[in-house]
Amino acid sequence: MGMGEDGLTVKKIRYGTVIDHIPVGRALTVLRILGVRPEGGYRIAILMNVESRKIGRKDIVKIENLEIGVEETNKIALIAPEATVNIVRDYKVDVKRKVKPPQEVKGILKCINPTCITRQDREPVTPVFRMVSSTPLEYQCAYCGTIIGEREILEQLSGIGQ
Ligand SMILES: [Zn+2]
Structure with a gap:
């Protein structure tokens, strides 16, 4: 395998949340909105400016051992309206959600x-x-x-x- 997109992709997480299709440069703001900090003990992987078929370029955030709820998911829509939130359980995407701006x-x-x-x-x-x-x-x-x-x-x- 070459050093294409796969060469940079962080290994799959066993359990946690993957937030995909974040506009470039907004990954840290997504973490800020969610109130997730490394001090909380979570392992966090951030990929910035990677290729996306859907939106050209994007950021991706992976948070191990944390499942974010629907309410938290929708707050992300305030700055990343195209984002998708994947809840990963046992290495598989178990729940996939589109974000929706909260009322x-x-x-x-x-x-x-x-x-x-x-x-x-x-x-x-x-x-x-x-x-x-x-x-x-x-x-x-x-x-x-x-x-x-x-x-x-x-x-x-x-x-x-x-
Ligand atoms: Zn006012």
Whole structure:
């Protein structure tokens, strides 16, 4: 076997989650959204900028010994709408899911309106956003009605300016 795509591919995992078809450069943001850190004891493999028949180039994330649930899966859609989540059991893909942007997002996005109640220090209120459009992705703050789009969502979840 040559050193083609297979030469780089990490060996199969026995049990865990493989997240495929992530846009190039967003693998670490996916891990951040899931709250998965190496300190948690998980072995994580990240492949960046690999060939994809479906989307040209892509990132792939493999997390050993962790099965991510549907709710977590759908949060990934906020920055990787084409992603697929494969749950691997005994070396085989047992469950395959397409991500779907959640109707409601609690906690992980911040309102961009500085006077919004969720931005006040005195009485911290957990931000809640509801989807108003899926293409392009738009969410509306449940408290003040401010709308945030794909660019703000990506910036916030990538940790830019935090
Ligand atoms: Zn707001």
